[in-house]
Amino acid sequence: MAISRAERPARTRPTGRLTDSLSATSFHTTRHNVHWLPDFDIALLLTSMVKIVGLIFLVIMPMVAYSVYAERRVSAILQDRVGPNRVGIPLTNIRLAGLGQPIADGLKFLLKEDLTPGHVRKLYYWMAPALVLIPALLTCAVLPFGSELNLFGHSVPLVIADLNVGPLFVFAIASLSVYGIVLAGWSSNSKYPFLGGVRASSQMISYEIALGLSIVPVLLLFGELNLVQITREQSQNGWLLLPISFFGDGPVIEWKRLLFVIPAGIAFFVFMVAIFAETNRTPFDLPECETELVAGYHTEYSSMKFALFFLGEYAAMIIGSGLAVTLFFGGWSLPFGIDQWIIGLNDGMIPWWLGLLHMGVFFGKVVFFILFFIWVRWTVPRFRYDQLMKLGWVYMFEIALANIFLAAGILLLFRA
Amino acid sequence: MATVVVKRPKLSLAEKLYLPALLGGLRITLGHAIRILRGRTKVTMQYPEERWDSHMPEHYRGAPALVTDEHGRERCVACQLCEFICPPRAITIKPEEIPSDDPWAKVEKRPRAFDIDMIRCIYCGMCEEVCPEQAIFLRKDYAITGLTRGEMVHDKSKLYQIGGVRKGLVNKWNPLK
Numbered sequence: 324m325a326i327s328r329a330e331r332p333a334r335t336r337p338t339g340r341l342t343d344s345l346s347a348t349s350f351h352t353t354r355h356n357v358h359w360l361p362d363f364d365i366a367l368l369l370t371s372m373v374k375i376v377g378l379i380f381l382v383i384m385p386m387v388a389y390s391v392y393a394e395r396r397v398s399a400i401l402q403d404r405v406g407p408n409r410v411g412i413p414l415t416n417i418r419l420a421g422l423g424q425p426i427a428d429g430l431k432f433l434l435k436e437d438l439t440p441g442h443v444r445k446l447y448y449w450m451a452p453a454l455v456l457i458p459a460l461l462t463c464a465v466l467p468f469g470s471e472l473n474l475f476g477h478s479v480p481l482v483i484a485d486l487n488v489g490p491l492f493v494f495a496i497a498s499l500s501v502y503g504i505v506l507a508g509w510s511s512n513s514k515y516p517f518l519g520g521v522r523a524s525s526q527m528i529s530y531e532i533a534l535g536l537s538i539v540p541v542l543l544l545f546g547e548l549n550l551v552q553i554t555r556e557q558s559q560n561g562w563l564l565l566p567i568s569f570f571g572d573g574p575v576i577e578w579k580r581l582l583f584v585i586p587a588g589i590a591f592f593v594f595m596v597a598i599f600a601e602t603n604r605t606p607f608d609l610p611e612c613e614t615e616l617v618a619g620y621h622t623e624y625s626s627m628k629f630a631l632f633f634l635g636e637y638a639a640m641i642i643g644s645g646l647a648v649t650l651f652f653g654g655w656s657l658p659f660g661i662d663q664w665i666i667g668l669n670d671g672m673i674p675w676w677l678g679l680l681h682m683g684v685f686f687g688k689v690v691f692f693i694l695f696f697i698w699v700r701w702t703v704p705r706f707r708y709d710q711l712m713k714l715g716w717v718y719m720f721e722i723a724l725a726n727i728f729l730a731a732g733i734l735l736l737f738r739a
Numbered sequence: 740m741a742t743v744v745v746k747r748p749k750l751s752l753a754e755k756l757y758l759p760a761l762l763g764g765l766r767i768t769l770g771h772a773i774r775i776l777r778g779r780t781k782v783t784m785q786y787p788e789e790r791w792d793s794h795m796p797e798h799y800r801g802a803p804a805l806v807t808d809e810h811g812r813e814r815c816v817a818c819q820l821c822e823f824i825c826p827p828r829a830i831t832i833k834p835e836e837i838p839s840d841d842p843w844a845k846v847e848k849r850p851r852a853f854d855i856d857m858i859r860c861i862y863c864g865m866c867e868e869v870c871p872e873q874a875i876f877l878r879k880d881y882a883i884t885g886l887t888r889g890e891m892v893h894d895k896s897k898l899y900q901i902g903g904v905r906k907g908l909v910n911k912w913n914p915l916k
Contacts, residue, residue, distance in 0.1 A: 397772075400771075400776065403774075403775055403780045404782060404783070698765065699765070701768060702764045702767075702768045
């Protein structure tokens with residue numbers, strides 16, 4: 324009793340000081356006074372939390388769910404069918420063109436029996452679905468999904484982590500998801516998943532090289548690895564593949580940028596092929612090709628664990644689209660440097676509605692790319708495995724490598 | 740054993756590049772998409788809302804049913820020919836005598852119970868063909884559903900409800916049939 328009474332003042336003192344200082348002034352001026360609190364910005368922490376939760380659970384996850392729906396509807400349209408158009412609001416006859424389907428599917432996945440076969444390696448079998456989904460969601464941290472949002476006098480940059488190694492971070496984390504697939508294939512302890520896992524690992528490793536090399540020309544031009552800066556530059560001087568800017572600082576059409584469209588176009592092509600291969604989508608869906616391997620690496624999975632593989636694949640597709648948009652199509656920016664004109668009208672500030680519009684533009688472009696992914700998937704037949712490897716190592720790798728020299732040559736030509 | 744040496748086809752540069760074929764494929768699928776979005780493609784009938792009913796051909800054989808004549812008399816005289824001819828034995832008839840005070844006492848017999856098990860029925864139409872009294876007909880009802888096996892057995896009242904009234908002579912060679 325005596326000890327605790329003696330301790331009590333010592334324990335309460337910092338808390339008291341914190342509340343006093345909080346009531347006296349704002350967060351920013353007081354954070355150095357709180358000696359036991361590490362030196363960081365609480366406002367940054369809170370906005371980051373809001374951005375993480377908002378982006379993952381309000382944007383990416385619904386987008387994943389609805390891209391599954393879009394996949395089914397668009398494939399139906401491409402194949403002269405109708406697609407899921409029944410599920411609407413439950414217990415009513417309101418159908419909403421089947422927009423309730425993803426919710427029904429999600430509920431079904433949650434409520435189904437979660438079967439773990441007796442012959443699997445339990446630890447890795449349980450770990451694998453998470454290892455596929457988590458890297459796919461982690462990579463969205465560096466994507467600038469909007470310029471900045473000016474609310475209540477605070478400017479919130481619309482990117483979770485403003486890293487200086489954006490694309491490298493994305494590639495590093497995204498390539499981790501191959502572990503999930505390999506573990507799923509191996510731990511299932513069964514022939515087809517094993518073959519799927521082996522195929523997935525060799526395919527992803529092969530195309531990662533082309534993927535990494537393909538964006539080098541882009542980085543050469545911008546001299547920058549920060550995705551926020553890359554997007555801002557495209558907002559001022561026109562998109563990489565549409566280098567026309569009426570309102571930027573420089574001329575309307577800059578010769579260097581115009582000529583650079585050639586290597587940028589090649590880079591974009593190689594990048595897209597590599598993204599298709601990385602996300603295991605047709606024509607590169609050999610790890611799970613239904614006609615040969617039942618369902619590939621997720622043959623032995625059921626219920627929510629199967630759904631996690633599914634979510635991971637679509638999340639990777641969305642992130643890949645986001646990266647392609649950010650690097651080649653100006654991210655959140657409007658075409659022809661219109662952003663600069665609006666910002667100029669508003670005394671150099673980005674008004675709140677423009678911030679929201681930038682978010683809409685970014686996700687609109689991403690949706691366009693997702694539709695393109697779906698379009699290609701329901702058009703192109705699957706490659707044979709040797710064709711896939713030959714395409715990756717003999718063509719894409721060489722094209723990407725030669726493209727770097729082409730880009731460097733153009734930059735050398737226009738050296739100031 | 741004859742060996743056939745198949746020569747590999749010589750591919751042109753465009754074919755080797757694969758890209759023209761890829762773009763051609765994308766063009767084809769986009770064409771299909773545009774056609775269906777403009778309502779130029781016929782798609783599957785949306786069943787519960789759109790039905791076959793108006794397109795049903797004359798010779799369609801649906802659920803068998805019993806009919807009454809214009810006087811309200813049940814035509815069936817419980818001769819049990821349909822029960823005997825029925826290939827899957829779906830029909831069960833329990834005959835009874837018509838009491839003498841009944842206005843149709845001269846017909847002598849009528850079915851007390853007439854059950855057709857619609858799980859067994861194969862819609863062959865032999866019952867209709869064999870009936871000397873033109874009492875059983877195949878109607879155009881096709882959506883015979885039920886939640887239990889019991890529900891799928893059509894009893895006499897159900898059969899008369901589907902069948903309704905059929906006018907005309909009891910004549911096997913009547914053009915009305």
